[in-house]
Amino acid sequence: MIRTYEEAVAWIHGRLRLGMKPGLKRMEWMMEKLGHPERRVRAVHIGGTNGKGSTVAYLRSILQAAGYSVGTFTSPYVEQFNERISVNGEPIGDEEIVELVRVVQPLADELERTELGGPTEFEVITAMMLYYFGKQHIQDIVLIEVGLGGRLDSTNVIYPLVSVITNVSYDHMNILGDTLGQIAAEKAGIIKSGVPLVTAVNEPEAWEVIVKTAAERKAKTYRLGVDFTVSDQQTTAEGEQFSLVTPFSEYRDVRIHMPGAHQVENAAVAVMAAELLRLGYSFLIDPEHIAAGLASAAWPGRFEKVSDKPLVIVDGAHNEAGIRALVDTVRAHYPDKRIHVLFAALADKPLAPMIRLLDELADTITFTTFDFPRAAQAEALAALSSHPQKDAANDWTGWIRAQQEQMGDDELLVVTGSLYFISDVKKQFR
CATH class of the missing domain: 3.40.1190.10 (Mur-like, catalytic domain)
Structure with missing residues (x-):
């Protein structure tokens, strides 16, 4: 019982x-x-x-x-x-x-x-x-x-x-x-x-x-x-x-x-x-x-601002169409910001086209992983990126803290990928 x-x-x-x-x-x-x-x-x-x-x-x-x-x-x-x-x-x-x-x-x-x-x-x-x-x-x-x-x-x-x-x-x-x-x-x-x-x-x-x-x-x-x-x-x-x-x-x-x-x-x-x-x-x-x-109307985890200073947005864009919508929205609303992207995804997603779109948006891009059975490894994601300023970081909580400490007013951190990952990230900001 x-x-x-x-x-x-x-x-x-x-x-x-x-x-x-x-x-x-x-x-x-x-x-x-x-x-x-x-x-x-x-x-x-x-x-x-x-x-x-x-x-x-x-x-x-x-x-x-x-x-x-x-x-x-x-x-x-x-x-x-x-x-x-x-x-x-x-x-x-x-x-x-x-x-x-x-x-x-x-x-x-x-x-x-x-x-x-x-x-x-x-x-x-x-x-x-x-x-x-x-x-x-x-x-x-x-x-x-x-x-x-x-x-x-x-x-x-x-x-x-x-x-x-x-x-x-x-x-x-x-x-x-x-x-x-x-x-x-x-x-x-x-x-x-x-x-x-x-x-x-x-x-x-x-x-x-x-x-x-x-x-x-x-x-x-x-x-x-x-x-x-x-x-x-x-x-x-x-x-x-x-x-x-x-x-x-x-x-x-x-x-x-x-x-x-x-x-x-x-x-x-x-x-x-x-x-x-x-x-x-x-x-x-x-x-x-x-x-x-x-x-x-509001919906958590969809282009949601979780911090103003520094500016941090989380978005559960977990497929190519979602990433494309995210990229277009960032460009429309924050055209003058320097963009840092943190990305984690499930391994069974079509990752290459998603990462290609993020590469075009980001000034720097970092890949990570999270505690979920189907989560892709950070290094595997990074290998799919051709960005000159790419990195892999398994400890995303520490990475976000360090990034926040050094960001200026002209910068934006976009945390995106699997909604399961976004759920974990939101808990940290809450």
């Missing part, structure tokens, strides 16, 4: 030994045993390669501004495990985690004795979330972030009110496929019959797959740049300002505080999803809720 929070989290993380096992049969088995809590969850399902978490943050903030109680399911966590299951941005309590594990653990043990095999860590957490929001604490709406891919992701047992696919780019190619078309086919797996889809997908190869799948499932599609458009975008000291036209409304000079053109796209997608909730499901969302929600 699980008695403490520490025991509960240890049991959950212990499921990592099972690795990743794509497929929905184990989830469907657990949902039936739990009385199908997923059928009682009013949800927006959010997939895509990058921007899922930020889109969740924008949409949650809009819905909260309109007075709704909003559940969220996101991954990975940045500061605390509990934040994966949150209500109105607040992680659920330790005792609630213990209670949920007590519900799911016997099912996991029973499932392990069947031909399906035991559930993975992510399947266990997904089951906990659906039980929490479907049986224990029903919310007005729950925003559910896809874990990996979509078609075979454990979250795909839900039937949402709206589906979102932020974008499609290269990531997890060993699992999802090595072409944009193959990756898009996995992402498109969350498109449900008759459920409207909002997307920012712009790569022709990926879009061809998305639009074909949506047509087959009679899912009305709203595409950024075609069905809803951004204009008058400008970088500000606080973030970004832009105007947005949807098929139903126009929003002038709205502001967000998460910097970057990619965040404008994420915000626009969130607004379009909110519009569909308003028009299709009678959510009372007014223009002032949109403006207030966008202005107050």
Whole structure:
């Protein structure tokens, strides 16, 4: 019997030994045993390669501004495990985690004795979330972030009110496929019959797959740049300002505080999803809720300033598209700074193109490693760099302290790479 929070989290993380096992049969088995809590969850399902978490943050903030109680399911966590299951941005309590594990653990043990095999860590957490929001604490709406891919992701047992696919780019190619078309086919797996889809997908190869799948499932599609458009975008000291036209409304000079053109796209997608909730499901969302929600939205570990003097920004850019967005944002907001980069990543990522982009940005670049099973070694990362001012440092905590002591006002330290690494870094600054 699980008695403490520490025991509960240890049991959950212990499921990592099972690795990743794509497929929905184990989830469907657990949902039936739990009385199908997923059928009682009013949800927006959010997939895509990058921007899922930020889109969740924008949409949650809009819905909260309109007075709704909003559940969220996101991954990975940045500061605390509990934040994966949150209500109105607040992680659920330790005792609630213990209670949920007590519900799911016997099912996991029973499932392990069947031909399906035991559930993975992510399947266990997904089951906990659906039980929490479907049986224990029903919310007005729950925003559910896809874990990996979509078609075979454990979250795909839900039937949402709206589906979102932020974008499609290269990531997890060993699992999802090595072409944009193959990756898009996995992402498109969350498109449900008759459920409207909002997307920012712009790569022709990926879009061809998305639009074909949506047509087959009679899912009305709203595409950024075609069905809803951004204009008058400008970088500000606080973030970004832009105007947005949807098929139903126009929003002038709205502001967000998460910097970057990619965040404008994420915000626009969130607004379009909110519009569909308003028009299709009678959510009372007014223009002032949109403006207030966008202005107050924040997401940890995404171009987050953790120190002013010296200036330090952390960003969980963990694939090529994420690094490209980071580089563009640094150049737009800090064009006159001398840039120092500290980078750590998982070894199974496409590292060479990521490092090539960082080489072009940085005045100096340092590679490190961290305590995680799949973390790449510092020397291996450095070997992929052609930067004349590159270095490798295994003790990243000591390196950051030393760097901070010698940085001037005209310098910026960017700490980037794996979100698991960013989680560790944020703990040091906190």
